[in-house]
Amino acid sequence: MLERYADKLQARSAALLVTLDARLGRILSLWLVFGGLIAAARIAFSPEPAGGAALSTVGSYALVVLAPFVSTLLALRWFRNGHLQPQPVTRLARAGSWRNVAAWEARLHPLYGTTGLMVSLLVGMMLNVPVRAAEYLAAMPPIPAVAPNWLSALHFAMTFDVVAFGSLYMIAFVAALRRVPLFPRLLVAIWMGDLAMQMVTAKLVVAAGPLPPEVAFALQNMLTGNVKKVLISMALWLPYLLLSKRVNVTFRSRVPV
Numbered sequence: 001m002l003e004r005y006a007d008k009l010q011a012r013s014a015a016l017l018v019t020l021d022a023r024l025g026r027i028l029s030l031w032l033v034f035g036g037l038i039a040a041a042r043i044a045f046s047p048e049p050a051g052g053a054a055l056s057t058v059g060s061y062a063l064v065v066l067a068p069f070v071s072t073l074l075a076l077r078w079f080r081n082g083h084l085q086p087q088p089v090t091r092l093a094r095a096g097s098w099r100n101v102a103a104w105e106a107r108l109h110p111l112y113g114t115t116g117l118m119v120s121l122l123v124g125m126m127l128n129v130p131v132r133a134a135e136y137l138a139a140m141p142p143i144p145a146v147a148p149n150w151l152s153a154l155h156f157a158m159t160f161d162v163v164a165f166g167s168l169y170m171i172a173f174v175a176a177l178r179r180v181p182l183f184p185r186l187l188v189a190i191w192m193g194d195l196a197m198q199m200v201t202a203k204l205v206v207a208a209g210p211l212p213p214e215v216a217f218a219l220q221n222m223l224t225g226n227v228k229k230v231l232i233s234m235a236l237w238l239p240y241l242l243l244s245k246r247v248n249v250t251f252r253s254r255v256p257v
Contacts, residue, residue: 010116014113017113017114017115020123024072024076028069028073031068031129032065032066035064035130036065038134039137042141042142043058043061043142056143057155060140060163061137064133064136064137064166067163067164068133068166068169068170071168071170072174074171075171075173076174076178078174079177079178080178081178082179083107083179085180087103087181088182088185093185095242095243096242096256098248098252098254098255098257099255100254101254101255103253105253106249106255109255111245111250112249112250114177114179115246116246117244117246118247118250121176121240125169125172125176126173129169129170133162135162135222136161140154140155140158140159150205150210150215153205153209154205156204157200157204157205161198161201165190165193165194168193172190179250179251181253183251184242184252188234188241191230191233194230195227195230198226201223205219
């Protein structure tokens with residue numbers, strides 16, 4: 001009974017993986033359309049700031065929408081034959097007992113591939129992008145052409161955060177989809193950078209000048225929430241990336257001893 005249920009889940013994850021891969025271009029096109037419409041609506045229906053909205057607002061909204069699209073296209077080009085890339089010279093993941101095998105042997109293994117739980121990780125990375133963008137658009141209204149220092153610093157830090165990490169998570173998504181050997185350490189590096197960015201944002205905005213109390217409270221809650229989300233992701237997926245047989249076969253060309 002359990003085996004039949006596991007086979008059913010495996011078949012569903014494989015079908016979802018094929019759908020993601022085959023329809024990635026359509027997903028990106030829909031992202032451009034809906035992301036652009038939402039950003040335009042955010043500008044159109046927000047109260048116009050004194051002095052008119054700054055050109056940087058339009059530019060930042062455009063970057064939020066375009067950056068993940070462009071980074072995904074670039075990653076698809078970089079990792080076209082990702083599964084053929086060599087293993088890293090230095091092995092960082094040493095937990096467990098494993099035996100190295102040739103790349104061709106790993107590709108013949110029944111667990112080779114990004115189905116199973118890996119599909120959940122891929123979907124999570126992809127969904128992180130629109131969620132992050134929506135949070136940004138909700139928190140960062142159009143700013144005036146002449147803004148206080150703290151608001152300019154906040155706008156810059158938040159825009160950099162959502163653009164950079166929206167792009168990086170999509171690059172990691174493609175790396176996993178194309179079975180690039182460096183994917184596990186790439187994702188860990190992105191997590192660490194994400195945590196560091198929340199601290200940098202807090203210091204940058206505070207250094208720019210005294211914040212209104214309500215802004216300081218909202219900023220603290222937002223940054224704390226971002227840190228918690230990254231830590232939860234790490235707690236859920238880091239053990240899997242280290243110990244999963246599928247991950248080790250697919251990305252590290254090694255099998256359990």
